[in-house]
Amino acid sequence: MGLREKGMGFLNKITEKSGYVNEWINVREADTSFDYGVLPYERKTVDHIRFGVINLDKPPGPTSHEVVAWIKRMFNVDKAGHGGTLEPCT
Amino acid sequence: MVVQLHESVDRKKINEVVEYFKGQIYQRPPLRSSVKRTIRVKTIYEISILDVRDKYVLLRVLCDPGTYMRKLAHDMGLMLGVGAHMRELRRTRTGPFKEDETLVTLQEVSEALYVWRNMGNDTYLRRIVLPVEVSTVHLPKILILDTAVDAIAHGANLAAPGVAALTRDVEANKTVAIYTLKGELVALGRALKNAEEIARMDKGFVARTTRVVMPRGVYPKHWKTKSETGS
Numbered sequence: 001m002g003l004r005e006k007g008m009g010f011l012n013k014i015t016e017k018s019g020y021v022n023e024w025i026n027v028r029e030a031d032t033s034f035d036y037g038v039l040p041y042e043r044k045t046v047d048h049i050r051f052g053v054i055n056l057d058k059p060p061g062p063t064s065h066e067v068v069a070w071i072k073r074m075f076n077v078d079k080a081g082h083g084g085t086l087e088p089c090t
Numbered sequence: 091m092v093v094q095l096h097e098s099v100d101r102k103k104i105n106e107v108v109e110y111f112k113g114q115i116y117q118r119p120p121l122r123s124s125v126k127r128t129i130r131v132k133t134i135y136e137i138s139i140l141d142v143r144d145k146y147v148l149l150r151v152l153c154d155p156g157t158y159m160r161k162l163a164h165d166m167g168l169m170l171g172v173g174a175h176m177r178e179l180r181r182t183r184t185g186p187f188k189e190d191e192t193l194v195t196l197q198e199v200s201e202a203l204y205v206w207r208n209m210g211n212d213t214y215l216r217r218i219v220l221p222v223e224v225s226t227v228h229l230p231k232i233l234i235l236d237t238a239v240d241a242i243a244h245g246a247n248l249a250a251p252g253v254a255a256l257t258r259d260v261e262a263n264k265t266v267a268i269y270t271l272k273g274e275l276v277a278l279g280r281a282l283k284n285a286e287e288i289a290r291m292d293k294g295f296v297a298r299t300t301r302v303v304m305p306r307g308v309y310p311k312h313w314k315t316k317s318e319t320g321s
Contacts, residue, residue, distance in 0.1 A: 007273035015227040018186040023258040032271035040221040045212045052219035055192040
């Protein structure tokens, strides 16, 4: 299987798991190189964390801002944010 | 959301008032808010009463992002004529994130980190931290050629020759997620044309890059600077 097929397969898998569907139009044929970049599910653990999201069940009490600060410290990362008080993005 | 009524009201009246809030509503952002305080139109797609106990009403609401629930509760109180306020609120869905097996507590996060750091096992961590791409599954998608990746990572807008594939729901002026052919999220953007048009284009911009996720230099640089084109 080519890398392009694997990449699209990954996107389709996570999309369908959340109940959405991708209807693709292929425009240009080229495949992608093995020499740079990485399949998202094959990232090294540190990169997986760096480009990761958590669907976090925030306890009532602390603000989302505070929880993001804790997550940053737990993971030792300098950038983290949250969207809609539910999912801090590491 | 749990709404606390300031006086008991009969169920029939509560049903009527809740029904009234279905569809378009008008809201002015509260005094303590960071956005411009002009009246905004929001849509309540679904609203249902799950339970009523004395002065407490448990509601399930599906609404536009940025709808003020506290305001909704207050306004219901006005309509009921007894006053009301929001007592409790829980977000059960946002974008593609739901209360499913991916929802984890801080305790679980901390345990998974412990197992990884002290036992060198990242299986649990990978179940808790999801690839960033998961947060964009609900968006229309454009896959780009390797040669276009680093320009986008530098913040450039996406031009037609860089497009490898796209989904049919790409629509002008709507947010799109831009990925490499390996499925890595490069950036978010705003589409400038519809999917069918983009598929037929061979020059010109197709999306304006609004938020870059991939660091620069992961993919090789493929654009030419002025001095390079000149020589």
